[in-house]
Amino acid sequence: MSSPTRNRTERAILEAAASVLARDRAATLPQIAQAAQVGRTTLHRYFPDREKLLIAAAERALEAMDEAMMQAGADQGTPREAMHRVVAALCSTSDQIMFLWGDKCMLTEVIPRAAPHLSTDQDPVIDLIRRGQAAGDFDVEVGAEWIQQVLWGICYTAFEQVEAGTLAKHEVVPTVIRTLERGIAAD
Amino acid sequence: MSSPTRNRTERAILEAAASVLARDRAATLPQIAQAAQVGRTTLHRYFPDREKLLIAAAERALEAMDEAMMQAGADQGTPREAMHRVVAALCSTSDQIMFLWGDKCMLTEVIPRAAPHLSTDQDPVIDLIRRGQAAGDFDVEVGAEWIQQVLWGICYTAFEQVEAGTLAKHEVVPTVIRTLERGIAAD
DNA sequence: CGAAAATGGAACTTTGCAGTTCCACTTTTG
DNA sequence: CAAAAGTGGAACTGCAAAGTTCCATTTTCG
Numbered sequence: 001m002s003s004p005t006r007n008r009t010e011r012a013i014l015e016a017a018a019s020v021l022a023r024d025r026a027a028t029l030p031q032i033a034q035a036a037q038v039g040r041t042t043l044h045r046y047f048p049d050r051e052k053l054l055i056a057a058a059e060r061a062l063e064a065m066d067e068a069m070m071q072a073g074a075d076q077g078t079p080r081e082a083m084h085r086v087v088a089a090l091c092s093t094s095d096q097i098m099f100l101w102g103d104k105c106m107l108t109e110v111i112p113r114a115a116p117h118l119s120t121d122q123d124p125v126i127d128l129i130r131r132g133q134a135a136g137d138f139d140v141e142v143g144a145e146w147i148q149q150v151l152w153g154i155c156y157t158a159f160e161q162v163e164a165g166t167l168a169k170h171e172v173v174p175t176v177i178r179t180l181e182r183g184i185a186a187d
Numbered sequence: 188m189s190s191p192t193r194n195r196t197e198r199a200i201l202e203a204a205a206s207v208l209a210r211d212r213a214a215t216l217p218q219i220a221q222a223a224q225v226g227r228t229t230l231h232r233y234f235p236d237r238e239k240l241l242i243a244a245a246e247r248a249l250e251a252m253d254e255a256m257m258q259a260g261a262d263q264g265t266p267r268e269a270m271h272r273v274v275a276a277l278c279s280t281s282d283q284i285m286f287l288w289g290d291k292c293m294l295t296e297v298i299p300r301a302a303p304h305l306s307t308d309q310d311p312v313i314d315l316i317r318r319g320q321a322a323g324d325f326d327v328e329v330g331a332e333w334i335q336q337v338l339w340g341i342c343y344t345a346f347e348q349v350e351a352g353t354l355a356k357h358e359v360v361p362t363v364i365r366t367l368e369r370g371i372a373a374d
Numbered sequence: 375c376g377a378a379a380a381t382g383g384a385a386c387t388t389t390g391c392a393g394t395t396c397c398a399c400t401t402t403t404g
Numbered sequence: 405c406a407a408a409a410g411t412g413g414a415a416c417t418g419c420a421a422a423g424t425t426c427c428a429t430t431t432t433c434g
Contacts, residue, residue: 003410
């Protein structure tokens with residue numbers, strides 16, 4: 001069932017799917033196949049129907065983000081420094097985030113089926129936020145979940161600006177961190 | 188072409204469309220018609236095809252937001268106080284914002300056709316942000332456009348949390364303002 | 375009240391994408 | 405090199421939603 005060739009093809013399809021669907025959630029399967037440089041027949045061979053493709057792509061995107069979070073070392077160093085690394089890591093997986101976040105159905109319908117094992121309890125980012133709140137670095141007047149949503153939301157906003165051409169890629173990390181840490185207030 | 192009856196029906200259709208499409212952008216026309224308490228035939232009579240309905244709904248949503256901004260008096264009082272009123276006004280038009288922002292295609296494809304007259308230059312929110320930057324209230328290290336996007340993004344994030352049931356409606360305005368003004372930092 | 379306007383149910387046709395099948399072709403691998 | 409694995413073009417079918425048409429019924433208003 002699995003061979004080097006099949007693995008490479010499957011990977012290409014899932015990455016293309018996330019990338020295309022991140023930009024147009026109504027993209028057709030032929031569009032995705034083309035982006036993956038694969039025939040429509042091959043796409044259907046790997047993923048019999050659209051829903052299975054979505055679930056697999058969501059699974060893969062979650063894995064990629066999990067890996068990025070691990071490498072960011074959310075539990076290392078001071079909360080502020082760790083958060084900087086987390087933001088940088090999130091920005092390196094912008095396609096995945098835009099794919100997962102771009103559609104409300106994705107998080108409410110697909111992800112539960114794709115990764116029922118994931119829950120807030122074991123999320124390293126939530127842990128980091130709680131650690132930062134306990135250490136007096138992050139706001140304790142709002143919930144850790146809200147801070148996480150804001151983190152994702154600001155990253156998402158920044159990615160959209162990059163897509164629109166109104167924000168340079170190299171400005172994303174510093175801009176997001178600045179806004180995250182001080183909001184829109186002046187010095 | 189226009190009568191009291193027609194106006195009321197059209198208005199009901201457009202508001203229902205924005206409300207339904209905000210929560211499910213793949214909603215079918217029968218679904219929208221039902222939400223508007225109108226027959227499918229009537230819906231088609233008012234808006235011959237889906238695209239015309241989308242454009243009209245976007246136009247109306249933009250108008251409603253414009254009106255809300257006017258009433259907020261973005262050019263009155265101190266920038267901070269004005270921003271508080273703007274946030275409150277945005278929160279009162281959450282359906283419109285979720286509709287307009289929920290789909291990337293909406294802003295890039297529909298709105299240019301719906302309201303080609305709108306531009307950043309005459310946007311009262313941008314004016315307010317620039318005024319606040321000049322007065323030393325808002326961050327000048329980032330562009331006024333970025334601040335506007337963050338404002339919308341945080342509001343959108345909050346609305347999603349309300350939909351998900353993880354944030355109470357009455358908490359939206361204070362939470363958004365707090366995060367907007369200080370980010371996630373502790374005191 | 376009665377004419378005009380507006381509505382909506384129902385039964386269509388059209389359209390576009392999803393999913394299937396078949397077979398020739400190419401690449402991998404023992 | 406030859407068998408096996410993988411690929412993709414093309415021509416299907418199936419289906420759900422879009423859009424159309426017709427007509428009986430209800431609502432509005434002079």
